[in-house]
Amino acid sequence: MRSSLDPHRNFRTDPSTKKAQDGNRIIERSSAPRNPYAHNIPVTDFLSNVSRFQIIDSTLREGEQFANAFFSTEKKIEIARALDDFGVDYIELTNPCASEQSRKDCEVIAKLGLQAKILTHIRCHMEDAKIAVDTGVDGVNVVIGASPHLREHSHGKDIAHIKETAIQVIKYIKSRGIEVRFSTEDSFRSDLVDVLSIYSAVEQIGVNRVGIADTGIVGCDIEMHLHDDSGCAIANAYCALEAGATHIDTSVLGIGERNGITPLGGFLARMTSVDAAYCKGKYKLEKLQDIEGLVSEAAGISIPFNNYITGFCAFPRQYSCKWCNQ
Numbered sequence: 001m002r003s004s005l006d007p008h009r010n011f012r013t014d015p016s017t018k019k020a021q022d023g024n025r026i027i028e029r030s031s032a033p034r035n036p037y038a039h040n041i042p043v044t045d046f047l048s049n050v051s052r053f054q055i056i057d058s059t060l061r062e063g064e065q066f067a068n069a070f071f072s073t074e075k076k077i078e079i080a081r082a083l084d085d086f087g088v089d090y091i092e093l094t095n096p097c098a099s100e101q102s103r104k105d106c107e108v109i110a111k112l113g114l115q116a117k118i119l120t121h122i123r124c125h126m127e128d129a130k131i132a133v134d135t136g137v138d139g140v141n142v143v144i145g146a147s148p149h150l151r152e153h154s155h156g157k158d159i160a161h162i163k164e165t166a167i168q169v170i171k172y173i174k175s176r177g178i179e180v181r182f183s184t185e186d187s188f189r190s191d192l193v194d195v196l197s198i199y200s201a202v203e204q205i206g207v208n209r210v211g212i213a214d215t216g217i218v219g220c221d222i223e224m225h226l227h228d229d230s231g232c233a234i235a236n237a238y239c240a241l242e243a244g245a246t247h248i249d250t251s252v253l254g255i256g257e258r259n260g261i262t263p264l265g266g267f268l269a270r271m272t273s274v275d276a277a278y279c280k281g282k283y284k285l286e287k288l289q290d291i292e293g294l295v296s297e298a299a300g301i302s303i304p305f306n307n308y309i310t311g312f313c314a315f316p317r318q319y320s321c322k323w324c325n326q
């Protein structure tokens, strides 16, 4: 059921009378629900988190899966420090079980003493969990495929087995005193009942967040991981926050598998137009151009001419961009 502040209801204003019509009800404009799509106006919907979201930057995990990305340990440290300085809330790293180098990199970055929490991303296996917690990270993101397609072609396990393994792995990670997120991969091609029954089971044992990944209602936080195959990652991230999600996965320039994921800069361009005070107070937006330069060089890609905010054509001479030096 929609709330009385639901911004999607039939809502019209009449500038000449300074009154607004909400369905059949006439209300003074000063007390009217405000249009969340208008520039720089905070949203008042109680469910919406557009003014209180957190960013989990996955340039050093999802981004490492990008075709061109081969980051050295030194480059990973440089990128992690830049993201931390920018103000992202979390930095996600590649599974330490992927290689001995990945494990060492996790240990090195976890010891840097950054403000951002350091996460690593593992399969829902006890062996992965043990190696992950021993690297000294602040949290572990656990993932398993729940769709019929992945159950058949990836791990071959049924929902009961997924639940049992998830509970075992989550309990172990929590027993080591660190944060844990549980996510189903290929969520949108999974049976909704299956996904909700898994999330309900992991919420009951105290998981910190559940993640919903689109690769292919619970009481805890909700993290969204959105790929950009159809150009909708930013719009989907915004809608997810409006619908109650709390954390958005991003990567610098959106690098990641296939078409990549929600780009850090484009996402913050959208969110700044909704709540500039929140975004400017929390993130050093003026550093975005430098981070994009760093990652584009490290990944061997160029920044598109029409890149959000920092693209060289984004701001004509007569306008200035406070995010960068243009």
Ligand SMILES: [Zn+2]
Binding pocket: 062, 215, 225, 227, 256, 257, 261
């Ligand atoms: Zn992904």
